[in-house]
Amino acid sequence: MADVQILIAGYTSADHPGEEKTQPTVTLVRDGDLVMVIDPGVVENQQVLIDSLEAQGLKVDDVKVVAITHSHLDHYRNVGLFAQAKTLEYYGLWQGNQVADWSEQFTPHIRIIKTPGHSADSLTFLIETEKGRVAVCGDVFWKENYPDHDPYANDPEELKVSRQKVLELADWIVPGHGPRFAV
Numbered sequence: 001m002a003d004v005q006i007l008i009a010g011y012t013s014a015d016h017p018g019e020e021k022t023q024p025t026v027t028l029v030r031d032g033d034l035v036m037v038i039d040p041g042v043v044e045n046q047q048v049l050i051d052s053l054e055a056q057g058l059k060v061d062d063v064k065v066v067a068i069t070h071s072h073l074d075h076y077r078n079v080g081l082f083a084q085a086k087t088l089e090y091y092g093l094w095q096g097n098q099v100a101d102w103s104e105q106f107t108p109h110i111r112i113i114k115t116p117g118h119s120a121d122s123l124t125f126l127i128e129t130e131k132g133r134v135a136v137c138g139d140v141f142w143k144e145n146y147p148d149h150d151p152y153a154n155d156p157e158e159l160k161v162s163r164q165k166v167l168e169l170a171d172w173i174v175p176g177h178g179p180r181f182a183v
Contacts, residue, residue, distance in 0.1 A: 002031035002109035002127045004134045004174065007052040008043060012177035015147055024075045027136050027174050028056060029127055031107045036065040037085075038125060038136050039176070040078035049078060060084075065093075069138025069176065070122040072152075090114070090121035115140045115166060117159025118150055124166055132171030134180070140166055143178025 010025035024041035026049065035058060043049050050060060060082060067088040068076040079087055088106075092099035106112050109128040115137060116122050124137040140162050142150070153159045166173065167183055174180045 001130050002029055002107070004029055004127050004129055004136070004180075005056060006174065006180060007037070007056070008048065009179050010041075010143075010175075010177040012142060014142070014151070014177075022074050022177060024138070024176055025174055025178060026052070028053070028058075029110065029125070029136070031109045031127070034065065034107055034110075035063050036067055036088075036110075037063050037082065038067045039069055039075045039138060040066055040081060041075045042073070042077045046078060046081055049081065067123075067125065069124070069136065069140075070119040072119065072139070075138060075176070088112075090123055113165070113169075115162035117155050117157075117162045118153050120154055122162065124162075126169055133169065134172045134174060135166045135170035136174040137166050137170075137176070139176035141173055141175040143175045144173075144181040146175070146178075 005028045007028045008026040010023050012022040014020050024039040027038040029036040061084050063082050063085045066082040066085045087094040093102040111126040113124050115124040118139040124135050127134045170183050
């Protein structure tokens with residue numbers, strides 16, 4: 001089984017009027033020898049991310065894959081911090097300037113599915129753990145109890161379908177901007 005840890009709990013004020021402040025939930029996934037960080041996004045300071053990894057007994061160069069759930073800057077800005085890692089995104093698995101297709105069954109315990117609606121290139125990572133299946137889904141769900149209306153959705157109807165799919169497949173959800181919650 002794989003292990004999922006929240007490195008940095010995300011937040012957003014997008015559901016409140018006024019100035020928006022946002023940071024994605026940064027997630028660490030370990031499956032066998034694979035160490036993956038999902039959505040390294042924006043943080044106040046990169047040292048916060050480095051320190052969060054160190055608290056898990058890891059260095060930046062221990063990360064083998066850095067992945068993004070979708071291509072909005074708040075989710076991918078710090079991808080470059082992981083210069084030695086492969087980068088997984090909707091269109092491929094990158095190593096330097098070379099790109100290859102990724103497999104839906106990425107590892108024995110990690111499955112990747114396309115979940116469009118918030119953006120056309122949204123991915124959800126379904127991870128089998130000892131405590132059930134965890135969906136790291138970016139902004140398919142912003143946070144628990146976030147309003148149904150996503151003001152940034154490029155296709156609200158597709159988003160409804162993706163949300164239903166995630167709810168059917170997961171026991172736990174790691175949303176784009178909040179702590180893990182139970183389905």
